[in-house]
Amino acid sequence: MLLRRAAQLLLTLPLLLLGSGATFADIKTVQLHVVDFPPYIIVPDTQDGITGMDIDIVQAAFAAADLDVHFSSTPWKRIIKSMERGTILGTVSCSRRPERLEYMLFSDEVTSTNRVAVSRSEVDTSAIQTLDDLQNFSVVSIEGWGMEQQLTAENIPHETTSTYEGAMMAMRYRNIDILYAAEYPSLYYARKLGIHRDIKITPIRTEPVTPLYLCMSKTYPDSRAIMDRFNAGLRQIKQDGTYQAIRAKYL
Template sequence: MMTKRLFTLFISYLGLYSAGLLYAEEDLTFYVVDYPPYLMAENEASEVTGVDIDVTRAAFASQNVSVNFKLMPWKRIVKSMEQGLIAGTISCSNRPDREGFMLFSDSISAVRRVVVSARELNTSNIHTLQDLSNFSVVSVEGWGMQKQLETLKIEHQTAPDLASAIKAVRYRNIDLLYMAEYPALFYIKQLGIEQDLKVTPVTNEAVLPLHVCISKYYPNADTILTTVNEGLLHIKESGQYEQIRSNYLQSN
């Protein structure tokens, strides 16, 4: 009798465990913004592609977990993660104001911080963020670099998206856009204004790691974090990570 009861409990537990795995595999979706070449999508109906998408998908796939990616406005992503409504996002930075509700994976990529300006503007004396105080500056509202300017009390304007911020420098007499290198170069090329604008590194700013960011309040958040970190280690050791990056970032 006892054996039969134990067997029944075991089968019930196995069913719950399998259901949990199935739930994770079917419903593990990360929400992102358009951030080329790391994340790329024309609209919400488009397939999301990009170097960080491929890296994240490969990392989870190496652990036999499927993941999906969908577009969502950044402010809504953050609010949804604070409430545990979504698993998280990718290509986001680790900042103190996020640590209360986010878990951060090992690095999936990194960005160099730069300023975008008119070609004729003298940017040779820009080495630190404090040097930006000598110019009129714009950054993308709510993004990590805009929050950095805010924290340092560096006066700046905000734009709703990266394309608008670049246009502010080109057409609205704003001196500088503070931004990540590859997304800035991508949009400058897409807008067809490479001859008008230049990109200058902020040399004293360290390269910024980007992560898979997981809501602490999402079911099995710690397990998701462990899974992606084990997957990242696997694809880095196998060479798959560098192969993916070379497909997008030949210069690296």
């Protein structure tokens, strides 16, 4: 009986070590899931060759930490649910929100974004100083994104669209005054849609710059160790100039 128990323990030992993270040194590749958020994340129609400023920064940081990283395009709601369940490692260009603290780890700051009012050039936005000033306009935002959730929390009436392009087109061609969104992605889509000469950006002075992070599920195996490696690589590329060169390429 004792011999049988000893044999069973030897058979299960590798699995126990794997669960404890003792084999973390064997990990060479990580998988992250993203959504289209140019210029931070650019997902082509074919979903091959995902690029963008944050993609390049994350790749360089992981490379400095001797890890490869692969990216997959996945709907945002599925990413969040999967991270909460611990079935995927994480995502890129993710903001820190109170409801995410329970199940997410946040890296050192990767980049940042600022929230603005995007409008047609002829719309008078001179009175916009605070988010509450949007009450005086018809507003659209992207369903489920942080900015749309903020409008909901502040009880500011608004419409939603499922895509950034749809929101831009609603602001430009429908009876919508303001798109509440991030500045750089809005400018990117305006150029892509050929409407960049027809719009303007109005800063909302009370809205602080929003840091963006690499976010990982707390319950995904070895996520804390992977995050430590990533942060070390990120510090290295900020010191050696790689980080600054990537930002200059996109901005």
